[in-house]
Amino acid sequence: MADSKSGELMEKIVSLSKRRGFIFQSSEVYGGLNGFWDYGPLGAELKRNIKETWWRSMTQLRDDVVGLEATIIMHPRIWEASGHTSTFSDLMVDCLLTKKRFRADQVEPQSGIAYYYTGANDQTHGKESKDAFSVLVPRGKPPESARKTARQFYQQRGLENPELIGERSEPIENTIRYNPENGSLLTDPRPFNLMLKTYVGPVESADNISYLRPETAQAIFAQFKNVLEVSRQKVPFGIAQVGKAFRNEINPRNFTFRSREFEQMELEFFIRPDEAIEAIYRSVARPGAPGHPGEPQPNWGWQIWHQYWVEERLRYYENIGLPRSSLVEYWQKPEELAHYARATVDILYKFPFSKRDEKGELMGEELEGVAARSDFDLSQHQRFAGKPMTVFDEELKAAWAKLSPEKQTELGERYFQARARYLTKAGETAEASNKLAREDGQLLAKGYYVPHVIEPSAGVDRLALALICNAYCEDQAPDDKGKLETRVVMKFHPRIAPIKVAVFPLLKNKPELVNKAKEVRELLRPHMSVFYDEAGAIGRRYRRQDEAGTPFGVTVDFETLGEQGPDLKDTVTLRDRDAMKQERVRISDLVGILSQKVR
Numbered sequence: 315m316a317d318s319k320s321g322e323l324m325e326k327i328v329s330l331s332k333r334r335g336f337i338f339q340s341s342e343v344y345g346g347l348n349g350f351w352d353y354g355p356l357g358a359e360l361k362r363n364i365k366e367t368w369w370r371s372m373t374q375l376r377d378d379v380v381g382l383e384a385t386i387i388m389h390p391r392i393w394e395a396s397g398h399t400s401t402f403s404d405l406m407v408d409c410l411l412t413k414k415r416f417r418a419d420q421v422e423p424q425s426g427i428a429y430y431y432t433g434a435n436d437q438t439h440g441k442e443s444k445d446a447f448s449v450l451v452p453r454g455k456p457p458e459s460a461r462k463t464a465r466q467f468y469q470q471r472g473l474e475n476p477e478l479i480g481e482r483s484e485p486i487e488n489t490i491r492y493n494p495e496n497g498s499l500l501t502d503p504r505p506f507n508l509m510l511k512t513y514v515g516p517v518e519s520a521d522n523i524s525y526l527r528p529e530t531a532q533a534i535f536a537q538f539k540n541v542l543e544v545s546r547q548k549v550p551f552g553i554a555q556v557g558k559a560f561r562n563e564i565n566p567r568n569f570t571f572r573s574r575e576f577e578q579m580e581l582e583f584f585i586r587p588d589e590a591i592e593a594i595y596r597s598v599a600r601p602g603a604p605g606h607p608g609e610p611q612p613n614w615g616w617q618i619w620h621q622y623w624v625e626e627r628l629r630y631y632e633n634i635g636l637p638r639s640s641l642v643e644y645w646q647k648p649e650e651l652a653h654y655a656r657a658t659v660d661i662l663y664k665f666p667f668s669k670r671d672e673k674g675e676l677m678g679e680e681l682e683g684v685a686a687r688s689d690f691d692l693s694q695h696q697r698f699a700g701k702p703m704t705v706f707d708e709e710l711k712a713a714w715a716k717l718s719p720e721k722q723t724e725l726g727e728r729y730f731q732a733r734a735r736y737l738t739k740a741g742e743t744a745e746a747s748n749k750l751a752r753e754d755g756q757l758l759a760k761g762y763y764v765p766h767v768i769e770p771s772a773g774v775d776r777l778a779l780a781l782i783c784n785a786y787c788e789d790q791a792p793d794d795k796g797k798l799e800t801r802v803v804m805k806f807h808p809r810i811a812p813i814k815v816a817v818f819p820l821l822k823n824k825p826e827l828v829n830k831a832k833e834v835r836e837l838l839r840p841h842m843s844v845f846y847d848e849a850g851a852i853g854r855r856y857r858r859q860d861e862a863g864t865p866f867g868v869t870v871d872f873e874t875l876g877e878q879g880p881d882l883k884d885t886v887t888l889r890d891r892d893a894m895k896q897e898r899v900r901i902s903d904l905v906g907i908l909s910q911k912v913r
């Protein structure tokens with residue numbers, strides 16, 4: 315449980331987000347829509363900066379990743395192949411009294427006295443209910459409180475004056491069968507598919523059901539062959555996509571952390587299977603030490619590629635201002651892994667609402683998952699679409715021909731085993747798996763395979779929330795009269811700050827100052843986001859920008875106009891938000907100085 319201090323901090327963050335226009339509740343004028351959020355002027359800029367820094371670092375600054383922008387609604391068979399139709403569900407339970415729905419794994423364990431009833435009857439109206447019901451009440455509470463709840467339950471079943479039947483009670487420890495809010499029994503857990511459904515076309519029939527994508531990843535797999543063909547890339551290479559995803563979460567919570575509509579930034583990085591690496595390079599490079607393994611090498615196996623992407627992603631977060639100490643690298647345990655995953659590292663951020671460990675340290679909540687997904691996804695689309703997802707690898711073909719017969723048999727057998735395991739898990743009969751895996755083994759010898767994939771998958775909204783939480787800071791700063799007051803300052807890294815620089819004329823009623831300040835704004839505008847503000851005392855204007863997280867402030871004063879001599883003419887003060895220090899710089903140097911800091 316988050317403690318009350320963390321709760322208070324979250325309240326301040328939520329309130330500032332609304333007050334300053336980072337995040338609003340969706341459809342607020344109509345009372346809001348649970349799990350949906352809008353981003354105001356500052357939030358919209360922040361999100362753009364997140365997506366741009368991600369895109370730049372994942373695609374534009376690399377030779378081996380290309381982009382994709384696919385539709386949100388895709389062929390429904392995609393979700394059958396990916397497993398989302400059958401398995402993308404959470405267990406849910408409903409309160410038998412209020413019908414409120416909970417995720418089964420989020421019901422807090424409780425202890426108390428459970429009262430059971432076999433039914434009720436209403437003699438005045440000659441009615442009876444044989445529905446069993448139960449209520450949990452804290453120890454020491456009179457049985458009447460359980461009876462009151464039970465009567466409400468039977469009243470909802472049409473009994474006006476229910477007389478309870480068959481009451482019995484027993485103490486119970488750590489049960490999750492009762493609604494913590496009212497003690498009513500919950501239904502048995504049932505799977506609830508999280509995909510949001512719609513109909514494509516004018517007829518609302520079962521044939522026309524489609525889904526809003528629950529992740530952006532599947533479009534990348536479905537378009538793998540097209541992208542490969544047009545991009546002149548060769549495995550290993552990646553395809554990146556940023557876009558909306560939708561999940562009908564049972565309990566949206568923790569502000570934007572678990573939403574029903576959100577954005578993902580996903581990379582599918584395709585690599586050779588280890589057997590192909592071994593055939594070409596005679597051995598497979600595996601992680602030697604923790605940390606970043608350096609520049610990619612052609613003999614890397616899946617484990618080192620996985621480590622590489624975990625470290626690359628950690629570097630990214632540090633680069634946009636999340637300190638390493640605020641992040642946790644969590645290796646999923648074997649029993650936590652998705653059935654197709656060979657390894658998954660969750661990158662967690664220590665949100666104020668995260669649980670604490672026994673030492674009182676925040677444990678963190680997931681920002682991103684980096685999964686080694688083997689060849690599962692492409693293999694599934696190959697089977698469901700009936701189209702080959704294999705690539706031809708000239709180097710492999712040439713290397714295979716030079717292997718000794720023993721080595722060919724050894725590698726072929728290992729590849730066969732891996733393919734057979736996948737096919738059996740995917741539901742093929744033992745006989746079919748055997749046959750298909752043998753064919754795959756023969757294809758490998760000719761240079762063909764289905765690429766494996768490493769998937770770093772991050773959420774834009776979770777990152778925006780992490781950056782907001784990380785930036786929130788209260789300190790002491792002097793007001794206009796020099797008296798110390800509490801200052802709220804959003805210490806965003808300049809790379810992701812919504813506004814990079816604010817430009818102020820010292821006084822608004824001096825046209826020379828105003829004109830010069832507007833000139834400075836126009837000078838900076840092509841290079842970064844600029845905010846011009848002339849309203850109120852200068853100290854107030856600084857405070858407003860501190861709350862918006864603007865890292866730099868430029869003030870045009872009388873020195874700028876040359877009133878203190880020619881040396882200071884065309885200079886301005888440049889204020890640093892965090893240090894609250896000002897230096898004088900030449901207007902002609904501003905673009906150079908600031909561009910370096912915000913890039």
Ligand code: GAP
Pocket residue numbers: 528529530531561563570571572573574575576577578580680681682683771772773774775776
């Ligand atoms: N393709 C893999 C995939 O979608 P995921 O762990 O379900 O994996 C990846 O989602 C990321 O998407 C998460 O780490 C998180 O940042 C974000 N995400 C997932 N569900 C979310 C939700 N309900 N609200 C906000 N962000 C979410």
